[in-house]
Amino acid sequence: MAELQNDRLLRALLCEAVDKTPIWIMRQAGRYLPEYRATRKRAGSFLELCKNPELACEVTLQPLERFDLDAAILFSDILTIPDAMGLGLYFAEGEGPVFAHPLRTKADIEKIGIPDPERELAYVMEAIRMVGAALNGRVPLIGFAGSPWTLASYMIEGRGSKIFAKVKGMLYSEPLLLHRLLDKITRSVTSYLNAQIAAGAQAVQIFDTWGGMLAEPQYKEFSLQYMRQIVENLTRKCRGRRVPVILFTKGSSLWLESMADTGCDAVGLDWTLPIGKARARIGDRVALQGNLDPSALYADADDIRKVAKDIIEDFGRGSGHVFNLGHGITPDIDPENVKALVDTVHEHSVWFHKS
Amino acid sequence: MAELQNDRLLRALLCEAVDKTPIWIMRQAGRYLPEYRATRKRAGSFLELCKNPELACEVTLQPLERFDLDAAILFSDILTIPDAMGLGLYFAEGEGPVFAHPLRTKADIEKIGIPDPERELAYVMEAIRMVGAALNGRVPLIGFAGSPWTLASYMIEGRGSKIFAKVKGMLYSEPLLLHRLLDKITRSVTSYLNAQIAAGAQAVQIFDTWGGMLAEPQYKEFSLQYMRQIVENLTRKCRGRRVPVILFTKGSSLWLESMADTGCDAVGLDWTLPIGKARARIGDRVALQGNLDPSALYADADDIRKVAKDIIEDFGRGSGHVFNLGHGITPDIDPENVKALVDTVHEHSVWFHKS
Numbered sequence: 001m002a003e004l005q006n007d008r009l010l011r012a013l014l015c016e017a018v019d020k021t022p023i024w025i026m027r028q029a030g031r032y033l034p035e036y037r038a039t040r041k042r043a044g045s046f047l048e049l050c051k052n053p054e055l056a057c058e059v060t061l062q063p064l065e066r067f068d069l070d071a072a073i074l075f076s077d078i079l080t081i082p083d084a085m086g087l088g089l090y091f092a093e094g095e096g097p098v099f100a101h102p103l104r105t106k107a108d109i110e111k112i113g114i115p116d117p118e119r120e121l122a123y124v125m126e127a128i129r130m131v132g133a134a135l136n137g138r139v140p141l142i143g144f145a146g147s148p149w150t151l152a153s154y155m156i157e158g159r160g161s162k163i164f165a166k167v168k169g170m171l172y173s174e175p176l177l178l179h180r181l182l183d184k185i186t187r188s189v190t191s192y193l194n195a196q197i198a199a200g201a202q203a204v205q206i207f208d209t210w211g212g213m214l215a216e217p218q219y220k221e222f223s224l225q226y227m228r229q230i231v232e233n234l235t236r237k238c239r240g241r242r243v244p245v246i247l248f249t250k251g252s253s254l255w256l257e258s259m260a261d262t263g264c265d266a267v268g269l270d271w272t273l274p275i276g277k278a279r280a281r282i283g284d285r286v287a288l289q290g291n292l293d294p295s296a297l298y299a300d301a302d303d304i305r306k307v308a309k310d311i312i313e314d315f316g317r318g319s320g321h322v323f324n325l326g327h328g329i330t331p332d333i334d335p336e337n338v339k340a341l342v343d344t345v346h347e348h349s350v351w352f353h354k355s
Numbered sequence: 356m357a358e359l360q361n362d363r364l365l366r367a368l369l370c371e372a373v374d375k376t377p378i379w380i381m382r383q384a385g386r387y388l389p390e391y392r393a394t395r396k397r398a399g400s401f402l403e404l405c406k407n408p409e410l411a412c413e414v415t416l417q418p419l420e421r422f423d424l425d426a427a428i429l430f431s432d433i434l435t436i437p438d439a440m441g442l443g444l445y446f447a448e449g450e451g452p453v454f455a456h457p458l459r460t461k462a463d464i465e466k467i468g469i470p471d472p473e474r475e476l477a478y479v480m481e482a483i484r485m486v487g488a489a490l491n492g493r494v495p496l497i498g499f500a501g502s503p504w505t506l507a508s509y510m511i512e513g514r515g516s517k518i519f520a521k522v523k524g525m526l527y528s529e530p531l532l533l534h535r536l537l538d539k540i541t542r543s544v545t546s547y548l549n550a551q552i553a554a555g556a557q558a559v560q561i562f563d564t565w566g567g568m569l570a571e572p573q574y575k576e577f578s579l580q581y582m583r584q585i586v587e588n589l590t591r592k593c594r595g596r597r598v599p600v601i602l603f604t605k606g607s608s609l610w611l612e613s614m615a616d617t618g619c620d621a622v623g624l625d626w627t628l629p630i631g632k633a634r635a636r637i638g639d640r641v642a643l644q645g646n647l648d649p650s651a652l653y654a655d656a657d658d659i660r661k662v663a664k665d666i667i668e669d670f671g672r673g674s675g676h677v678f679n680l681g682h683g684i685t686p687d688i689d690p691e692n693v694k695a696l697v698d699t700v701h702e703h704s705v706w707f708h709k710s
Contacts, residue, residue: 163685165653172654172662215626215648253609254628271570273609293570298520299527307527330518 002137004202004241009071009140013203013244013266013287015320021312021349022070023342024142026248027328028063029075033335035062046091050077053126060131064139066335067342071139071203072131074196076124078146078207081188082155084115095159102158109181114188117195124192125199132200143201145193147208147249148185148230149223152178155185164213171222178222186226190233197235197243205246205268206230212251212270220258223249228262246289250327253278260286271296271326276314288315289322292341297325297333301340308344317352357492359557359596364426364495368558368599368621368642370675376667376704377425378697379497381603382683383418384430388690390417401446405432408481415486419494421690422697426494426558427486429551431479433501433562436543437510439470450514457513464536469543472550479547480554487555498556500548502563502604503540503585504578507533510540519568526577533577541581545588552590552598560601560623561585567606567625575613578604583617601644605682608633615641626651626681631669643670644677647696652680652688656695663699672707 004010008022030036039059043049050056060075079097083089088100103109115121131141146154154160156167170178193204211223231245247259248268259267260282269278269290278288296307308323315321323345329338359365363377385391394414398404405411415430434452438444443455458464470476486496501509509515511522525533548559566578586600602614603623614622615637624633624645633643651662663678670676678700684693 164650165685165687168648168650169653172651172658212627216629216632251606251627272567272606274571277571293523295519295523296527298524303527330520332520 004137004140006070006139009142009322010203010241010244012319012322013246013289014242015284015287017355018319018353019350020346020353021315021321021323023323023345024069024071024073025063025329025338025342026073026325028067028069028073029059029061030329031331032329032333032338033062033066035059046077047089050075050080051123053123053130056123056127057130057134060127060141061134063338067339068346069139069342071142072135073142073144073205074124074128074131074201076127076144078144078150078209079154080121080124081115081145081185081192082151084120085112085155085188087112087155092159097154098159099155103155103181106177109177109184112184114184114191117192121192121195125195128196128199128201140202141200142203142205143193143196143199144205144207145189145196147206147211147223148182148189148226149214150208150210151185151189152181153210153213155181164210171218182222182226186229190230193230194233194235197238201243202238202241203244203246204234205248208247208249208252211249216255219249219252219255224255224258224262227259227264231263244287246322248289256282266322268324269326274314275311275321276316279315279320284318284320287320287322289324291324291326294325294327294330297329297337297341299337301337304337304340305344308341309348312345312349312352315352319353323349359492359495361425361494364497364677365558365596365599367674367677368601368644369597370639370642372710373674373708374705375701375708376670376676376678378678378700379424379426379428380418380684380693380697381428381680383422383424383428384414385684386686387684387688387693388417388421390414401432402444405430405435406478408478408485411478411482412485412489415482415496416489418693422694423701424494424697426497427490428497428499428560429479429483429486429556431482431499433499433505433564434509435476435479436470436500436540436547437506439475440467440510440543442467442510447514452509453514454510458510458536461532464532464539467536467539469539469546472547476547476550480550483551483554483556495557496555497558497560497601498548498551499560499562500544500551502561502566502578503537503544503581504569505563505565506540506544507536508565508568510536519565526573537577537581541584545585548585549588549590552593556598557593557596558599558601559589560603563602563604563607566604571610574604574607574610579610579613579617582614582619586618599642601677603644611637621677623679624681629669630666630676631671634670634675639673639675642675642677644679646679646681649680649682649685652684652692652696654692656692659692659695660699663696664703667700667704667707670707674708678704 056075244265246266247264253273266287271293508522599620601621602619608628621642626648
């Protein structure tokens with residue numbers, strides 16, 4: 001593999017000195033880009049795009065052509081694992097992900113197995129290898145997976161939810177059965193992320209979209225505990241470099257300290273807590289990623305520059321900050337606003353890294 | 356007005372001694388009750404039910420017939436004010452509230468006026484008077500309104516949103532215009548709640564459904580500031596008793612202290628922060644309301660009893676706790692589970708109030 005020309009992301013994730021604050025954007029390869037929409041159209045559907053390594057590689061690289069981003073993130077979906085477990089993922093128009101065979105009974109949960117990443121998820125590994133070859137060391141590639149709690153929520157509900165009636169009912173009334181499922185998912189995610197690292201991912205992020213729907217003690221028992229197990233069992237060194245791990249739970253401002261104590265290298269923030277306050281709580285134990293409100297990108301470019309500067313100033317001097325949004329970029333954002341953001345972060349942060 | 360026979364709610368909201376912990380449930384007059392669904396069918400639609408004082412009174416009283424609740428809450432909707440401002444509220448099937456005339460321009464915002472509660476919202480005042488007469492002092496009646504930020508979000512977006520593109524775009528790029536709107540809504544909510552108090556509401560709650568979508572400094576500037584103004588301008592004594600005010604912002608665990616400092620009597624909690632931790636942070640400055648996860652009601656009755664007891668024990672001894680859910684009850688809950696909850700709260704809390 002070619003030597004990395006821009007290692008700003010990997011260094012910042014390890015709190016090592018950098019020349020400017022690195023930036024990448026959750027869902028940066030996505031619908032707000034017209035070239036993405038064109039490729040997706042050629043693919044047929046979102047899921048066919050995910051499962052086609054050539055096209056997944058193509059859309060992964062698209063945002064790097066437009067913006068001076070410091071990382072690529074694999075174009076894929078967190079629900080590839082349940083799909084590989086046989087739950088039959090599809091995307092209903094205007095509704096988001098749906099499983100044809102959600103988990104309804106103890107027998108359903110007993111039946112599912114741990115997918116072999118190089119077999120059932122070979123298309124993901126192939127896409128990673130293709131992206132790695134195409135990047136040729138330009139920037140690092142981030143791999144990712146959903147958290148066990150988030151995947152379990154989708155697998156039991158069968159689709160997205162605001163209420164989580166079924167999985168919460170199970171949490172309160174059949175906690176041991178839920179733990180049994182979470183354990184299987186944890187082993188699957190661990191093996192999936194390790195395969196991504198072996199295939200070329202140079203950092204990985206665990207997305208816990210729904211952990212913030214839990215009360216704090218439940219979060220620790222049903223979500224964080226399993227993310228910690230994953231962190232402990234990941235290959236943390238590959239091709240001579242440390243592979244940093246980022247934990248991101250939306251709605252986790254209350255319990256950031258516990259996340260920082262898992263052994264991860266960085267904690268991803270949503271936008272509710274100012275990053276300066278997060279740094280004051282966490283110190284330099286781990287790096288922090290975030291935390292612009294994704295909806296700030298609906299403002300004018302000048303206002304976006306201002307709020308980006310505010311975040312850089314609020315974090316303050318020194319390394320350990322990876323700029324990002326507090327959640328994924330939304331589909332109707334003007335790409336010019338993203339350019340204003342990326343350039344401002346690089347230009348404005350230089351002073352904060354001078355020794 | 357008849358003397359109040361059960362003043363447990365009012366006393367607990369003022370941290371005065373009670374014999375057991377009072378309980379009411381957000382959206383307790385709602386779709387989970389078959390008798391509510393029957394009345395709504397007779398009314399024609401949700402909005403017709405809100406606007407019909409006889410039927411609104413009928414559904415307000417329904418949950419009190421089934422459960423040993425310590426308060427009635429007026430059956431109504433937070434969007435009555437924007438409707439009275441001429442935005443044309445309707446409820447689209449399966450989509451929730453929609454405005455026919457959302458606020459899109461500066462001129463739209465300049466144009467709207469402050470509704471006269473006894474004229475444009477006379478149907479609400481009439482319902483309150485009817486409920487008061489029917490209750491005849493059995494339990495107190497809670498009035499309510501939406502928070503200025505929450506109402507502004509609906510009025511600008513035109514409907515519910517997960518992203519809040521338009522109102523956030525305005526917040527970042529035209530903050531003064533947004534403040535102009537928030538000021539008008541604040542004056543409307545203040546006059547509306549004072550009219551409710553004059554008509555017979557014995558406590559009031561401000562519902563800030565969407566304040567938790569803001570970053571902390573924005574929350575203080577665009578939501579909390581206006582709720583404080585309302586609290587300061589409410590009639591706090593009526594018919595010889597103090598009228599307690601409850602502030603509820605979903606997703607506010609980070610900044611509870613600021614809410615407690617507004618002059619309100621009680622802060623409503625969602626379910627993310629254990630109530631014992633909230634009490635440790637707030638002390639006895641204000642009462643706390645909450646905080647069972649609404650989805651816990653999907654568990655079996657025995658498990659519901661257990662988590663209700665946990666919350667009572669976590670709050671600990673002494674007054675200042677009003678039991679409630681952390682958000683509204685969902686439409687498909689078994690009423691028997693609600694009965695198990697209400698009875699457990701009363702039975703289990705007696706010990707914690709013994710001197």
